[in-house]
Amino acid sequence: MRGISFITATFVFAFCAQILAAQGRPAGVVTEIVETKFMAETVTVFGEIVTGRESAVAARVAGVAESVPLRVGDLVSAGDVLAQLDTELLTIEVDQSRAEIDIAKAGLTVADAQLERTDKALRRAETLKANSTIPQAQFDERTSDYAVALGNQQQASARVRAAENALKQAEYRLNNATVRAPFDAIVLQVTTEKGQFIAAGSQVATLLDQSAMEVEANVPARFISALRPAQSVEARTDTGGALGLELRAILPTEFSATRTRPVRFTITSPDASVAVGQTVTLEIPVSAPNEVLVVPKDALVQAQGGWSVFVNAEGKAQPRTVEIGAALEGGFAVLSGLSAGDEVVVRGNERLRPGQDIAPSGARPAAANGTPAATGAAADDTPSQGQD
Structure with missing residues (x-):
């Protein structure tokens, strides 16, 4: 017992010495x-991430989807294929339209030749009539032949133009059988499957341009006069990410219940995790x-x-x-x-x-x-x- 008491006393003495030494430092x-x-x-207001450009991309022509090489969440660039329609019939229509042009041009050649022949005959008749050496009935016949030939030539020329327009339409349908992304985006929704018939104007996919996302905040109307175009504003997302914003537009509407006005901000330094609908806290400067x-x-x-x-x-x-x-x-x-x-x-x-x-x-x-x-x-x- 004496040994235990001695050890305890020694430990207490050392501990107290450490405390006294620490108090002296x-x-x-x-x-x-x-x-x-x-x-x-500043005044704190709450905003929301909104989309600046979201598009429901539609097919311009009707057809059966031969392939749909995309899934929800895919990143696509402008010009990337969203859906490919079957082009077999469309290719046949293009070839047929080109053949129709050849036929129409051949008819125009014949009509031009007839017009040239009747024109020469009419000129000779006019010379003979001036010398009173041609009967009036024969002169009238030459005039009528020329008028008919001129009408045939104009009709043949119109057929050529119609055939060329038909070719343009066929080529338009063929070219637009490939549905492409109109801008760089992420795929939010795919509404077409392989083998599905797509009517002209039917939605193929929904795209969201992530670079065009903005923040919309309802700012108290009494502070609107302090805002300036291109004004920098600091903000934070609900996950703590920092956002740099720049004032783009003050919308000319006011909510009477809250006496606030919607203000749009461009995101200048985006947080990679932002999403449409996400809550954002903004510190709006209201003084110099x-x-x-x-x-x-x-x-x-x-x-x-x-x-x-x-x-x-x-x-x-x-x-x-x-x-x-x-x-x-x-x-x-x-x-x-x-x-x-x-x-x-x-x-x-x-x-x-x-x-x-x-x-x-x-x-x-x-x-x-x-x-x-x-x-x-x-x-x-x-x-x-x-x-x-």
């Missing part, structure tokens, strides 16, 4: 530099960027009657009461209590005592300086809770 903390930033007041002093939210400790921070004062933790304003991106606007360049503790401040020695690490600017940033209050922009 400076507290390890992480700090950041308080800076002024250009910030714009202003220069404000910002303290990181993690530096704030709740104190009696307000908020305070610990400032690194030559290696000692100096408490300082601060007055904060609007919540900004990752921090709060400072109304009083701090100055630009102050080094505040953002990690390890919960257990600090006034005047305690500290060993700062990671002193750095809270964010890039000199560039406007979209800001706004968020659900998690709450200062950390600490000791009074």
Whole structure:
């Protein structure tokens, strides 16, 4: 028993010695530099990913589907084959139309020859009539022959044009027997199967242009005047992905129940996981960027009657009461209590005592300086809770 008591006493003594030694060392903390930033007041609105171009591609001609080389989810490029119709009959129609052109052109050749012959005969008759050496009846006959030949020639010429138009129609049907993708897209739906008869105008597949997806958000009408064309807006998807947006259009409609107007935004830096119908949170700037002093939210400790921070004062933790304003991106606007360049503790401040020695690490600017940033209050922009 004496041996056990001795070991226990030794362990307790060593543990207490470690605690005393630790209390004598400076507290390890992480700090950041308080800076002024250009910030714009924002309002949070919710939007939705919408399609800018979705097409139900239809067959232009009727026929039986010989092949449908695509499935839902396939990526297709402009010009890729979506469906191939049987072309056997269409090829025969093209050959027949070309034969009809040859027949019509041969008839035109005969009609031209007849017209030329009757024209010469009429010219001779006109010369003889001028000399009064041809009876009137014979002259009238020559005139009538010419008129008939002219009509035949015009009719033959029209047959050629009709045959050429028929060939164009046959070639159109043959060329469009191959249904192609009109743009780069992903296949959302396939509505045709091999061997199925497709009527002209029937849907073959539904395509979605992923590069043309946009965000539509209903913005309160009172903030519309602050929006500008091509204005940059930051947004996040419901999965946490960041989206860069650019204002494209403010639609001239208003919802009376909510007093909001639909606004369309082009996605400039897309998240690969976005999908039509997905919810997006946007921070809409409603004022011009202003220069404000910002303290990181993690530096704030709740104190009696307000908020305070610990400032690194030559290696000692100096408490300082601060007055904060609007919540900004990752921090709060400072109304009083701090100055630009102050080094505040953002990690390890919960257990600090006034005047305690500290060993700062990671002193750095809270964010890039000199560039406007979209800001706004968020659900998690709450200062950390600490000791009074």
